[in-house]
Amino acid sequence: MNVKQRTIKAAVAVSGTGLHTGESVTMTFNPAPENHGFKFRRVDLPGSPVIDADVDNVTDTSRGTTITQNGASVSTVEHVLAALVGLEFDNMLIDLDGPETPIMDGSSMPFVSALVEAGYVEQDADREYYHIPYNIHYSETDRKVEMVAMPLDDDYRFTCMVDYNSPVLGTQHATISSLSEFKKEVASSRTFCFLHELEMLLKHNLIKGGDINNAIVVVDKHVDKEELAHLATLFNREDIDVAPQGILNNIELRHQNEPARHKLLDMIGDLALVGVPLRGHIMAARPGHAANVAFAKKIKSLIKKERSRKHIKVYNPNMKPVYDTVQIMNILPHRPPMLLVDKILELTKTHVVGLKGVTMNEPFFQGHFPGAPVMPGVLQIEAMAQTGGILVLNTVPDPENWLTLFLKIENARFKDKVLPGDTLIFRCDLVAPIRRGIAQMKGIGMVGEKIVVEAELMAQIVKYK
Template sequence: MAKQQTIKKEVSLEGVGLHTGNEVTLTFKPAPVNSGYCFVRKDIEGHPLVEADANYVVNTQRGTNLEKDGVSIQTSEHVLAACVGLEIDNLIIELNASEPPIMDGSSKYFVQVLEEAGIEEQDAEREEYVVNEVICYRDDKTGSEIMLLPADEYQVTTMVDFETKVLGTQNASITTISQFKEEISNARTFSFLHEIEMLLDHGLIKGGDLKNAIVYVDKELSPATMEKLRAAFKKDNIAVKPNGILDNLTLHYPNEAARHKLLDVIGDLALVGTRIRGKVIATKPGHKVNTNFAKKLSKIIKAEKRNNIPKIDLEKPPLMDVNEIMNILPHRAPFLLVDKIIELTDTHVVGVKNVTMNEPFFVGHFPGKPVMPGVLQVEAMAQTGGILALKSVPDPENYLTFFMKIDNVKFKQQVVPGDTLIFKLELLAPIRRGICQMQGYAYANGKLATEAILMAQIVKQK
């Protein structure tokens, strides 16, 4: 698996907030492993934190706006898109105002300054959500829809239809996140003239000019509107170009609007808090549907983490079969209670036990309604954990594991003949002086059956 990444040194850039018009300094700082993206308000006493979390989204009217304990972060999406696009996992984002600088309306300048800081690998594996089934969210009022499908890596496609003459249907795609920098990061934000007028009338676009937003002219420009725009953008002359946008700005791409929507999708889905391995197809995306999908996906991921069910293919050859297991463990039938080892690393193990009606314990344990004894489920879990513990020694066949302690045992559901038990055990701390502490889970029929914390001692045979 890939390692997590942060930046090597602190870097800053300055600009103007689009909606406030205030001068803003944004500083990126390295962050520790597993911390994700976190905004810090340096202009507020105590320097409060606002994590990049979909659950903190409070409105999406003019960008993706977060709020935690009364502390706001506005228009977070362009900064977050740059972080994801450069495959940075952990970052502190300090601001002396509520919103990042708009710069040119894209992620380009954030990408540049992050690359100047340098990106470095951290000593922890990157967490990634692997999509195994289609996940969908649809807004019936707008027809906006986001689908997430299985794929070998993070891919995004946006399909937009603005139903106007000046800007109709556009598509944009990336098939790998490494394309973000060159193909997406410089796609600028855009708006329609009628939206710009409304924002100006309500004093909600104080930091804009014709260099940080593409303005599509979807209505006739009256003299009053021209005067209003000249005053707002501090321009002596404003005109409409042949392609239907206001002048002083040239499109980077014919489909720049669709590319910017793709940029927004990446930035908004950063709020899930986990890397995604799957293909996003976004039809008529916007911040509302993006963040609602992010909330849904976040709940799904948390539920799966809670259940912690290993994704394994029982049809594939195992890492260790029962004969190889017997070369390491001293147990034999009828007390050998693990049939296969599917995964084995320095920190976790996944094993399998096929529960059949021929198990000797079914003869006397509720013979009229056979149920696998809970203590034997824990024993099977312990034997699987023994494989993990003995991996830490060079000659495991010369060692034994004796379990010293079992804590927090919980039995969630019955295990009956015909079930396949899947065991997963993870180290809670590095093995020291032969003492191994593990969190263990047993699953049956896609549900958690048993869990426990196990402590064992590795002892050399005399």
């Protein structure tokens, strides 16, 4: 049974203060259409720029995760994204009237509560999971970070270990076997920091919106009464003390291993930036935002590579051609050495596939790196254009009386060398219907399963006889 995508039933807003900016901010969750994903919209800026929740848009991980796009940024997105993933939403447009999401109590629970109250609606489109295909590893030796994503067909599971060499915090573990456990086991876990980090942040005025109630402060050093009084003044409190557990202000932990659970929460939020729902088991030792983002980029890169392969058909160069070289010369006016297409393997109304066998006998190798022969990129584009010309000329009854003139070549990219002995196969697809003899095409050139060249072409056929 296919799982349907879901979005929020009705808009719902939460208001609070940004942890680092100290600015008041209102954040509104809005319904979004199918396949929209998660996007933030800065409604306080001219034009209300939209920022995709995408790992490629991450610009800072020093004090939370910041994403930037279209000249706008949103900071501390991880707690919000964790709530969306934990409740298994797929599509959401999140309006913000400031540069940072509200810290609330330092956890995801205020967002979870608002989203649950608003409810969800199933959409028509199926949710498309990415199933981790094999163990994917990431590590940072200097920070002793280890992360691995392992195959798990039917759920999204997390295991997290934190160890800061602290006698107070010690080594902690947290785990959930399913996202269905997120609301109860993880969502309420608050962010934490060590007292020496807090002092540094306060000294540099980096937590203007901080409050002793929205972060667990681990006291990792001796603190005298004078320093406690100073902290109380900074946080506008009558007094601050150290609990027996080594936590500042006698704050009651919601879970004995709340710091580890919060690190797990951060992982869920940061990995949402992969952009697709995942199926697999994520295990991490000593994770942080920078490592989470690097790991997310590694997973996204694998997804992009696999998806590109799915769209590439590997052609048999020995298959019976639609047109051989002689038949091509009856259509194209080109002749050797400028005829750069040997066969047409497929031809429909919307796409064409052509083949060029590259041999050491090509005349251009006499002057183009004869000691290290490489097919010139401009000639690869010319061969692609000739292949596309067959597609356009196929729309007229007397192609031998027409010329194909290329009006524009855009976004040409050369991804690998083409060498003697390679079989270069081109595929050109129409991206719009042919009108008044003008065709717009997307072309790729492949050697085996690898794309070596791609470009966007615009051509027009004109009668010359």
